[in-house]
Amino acid sequence: MSDPRVRAARWAALACALLWLPGGALADEVAPGEAQAVIEKTVDEVLAILRDPARDAKTRRAALEDLATDRFDFRTMARLVLARSWKELSVPQQEEFVEQFQSYLANDYGNRIERYDQEQVEVMGARVEPRGDVTVKTKIVGGENSGALVDYRMRKQGVDWRIIDVVIEGISLVANFRDQFRDVMGREGPVSLIERLKEKNAAPAAGA
């Protein structure tokens, strides 16, 4: 909390902000707006898919997963989730892990979203994080989870803002999986971790 480096960085940031107020303010304004627009657009698209009467369960699911693949940066997520252990994987293992983790998350995301068909999502605003990511804040309105806060952590990759974490009521998806994978990596190693991901993905049990 009171890491001197952090404090120093904060003072530096403040100093910069004071010195370059016009420039800084301008740059800040552009970035969070863009990221927020991506989330707003995604929300609309998800709702449109969920409410489209022309789709059956299968095509709806496929559409949701496609959208997820487009909006999430699964590669970054996979790396963040493994954290230090990322380097313990060989390059082919890394590729395989990203691929499996991606289909796991896309599937999981599809499951979750399908349960939320009556809710509205209100986009409340965005905040720039110290190192340039943007957190877009949303709130669920209606349904069982009315009032729940869902934050999307966004990072700019090239021209696009992509989601790198979803934080529901303070519970970060990345942190949650990092904790789980750390256990598996520590006890059983990378081969077993990838195996288990595959098993999960192959299991038919997932939802409707």
Add this chain to the structure above:
Amino acid sequence: MDAVRKAATLLLLPLPLLAPPAAADDREAPAPAVVQAGDAPGTRQGGTPGDPWEPMNRRVFAFNEGVDRWFLEPVATGWDRAVPEVAQRSIGNFFDNLAMPIRLANEILQAKPWRAYETLWRIAINTVGGVGGLFDPASHFQVYESDEDLGQTLGYWGVPSGPYWVVPLLGPSSPRDATGLAVGSTVSIVAFFVPIPLYVTAPTTAVDVVNDRAASLETIRAEREAAFDFYTAVRSAYTQYRENRVRDRADDEDDEDDGDDDEDLYYLDEEDGDE
């Protein structure tokens, strides 16, 4: 007299365990007795909650899972089929409304007058307009429910949570939050002021518990399925959730500090994080 003794037992029970978390060595989990007065108040170490009591916790967790699987979940499933959705919601509302005075007390203890005022309104609206709390008109007027409990109040005043602790039957907690739970459970508070015999409170508590469980049948099943290691998933989620609650959900304050904690979660610094 009797009440005082009851309060004392409730309060003191988990208190000896309130030692701050040991500077836990990740793998070698010491037994609870070995926990020493460490220094770090936070339980997060590089993004993980420390869990010095893990071997014991895992056993209790497995026990709780067993109870849930073989008893609570089937009962709640039956309840879910038998009781119409509207009634379930009303029962939930009723117990929520009963719990409101405790939340009010905690808001006052946390020096949050505006919230306390809002909760007071909520109680008034829902008790009168909502027919004794069965309905929730307050939410329609944007008077939302807050969720302060004694564990959060203790956290607010700097009491460390202590190590992650899975309590038999009650589930994930910590010494601090379990203290709050023991004192703060709806019925125990009511029973504390009004001499209600156990054969009345026990079934009411049961209804509250089953009704609650019925509301999350789907969610819990899905989470169990999705998790790799359900124990770790729950521990991680619980710890993050409680920390966030004590910090008071990011929207309430402008959270300068918030971002800094996150940096090691979102950047792997050894390999110059950008990209």
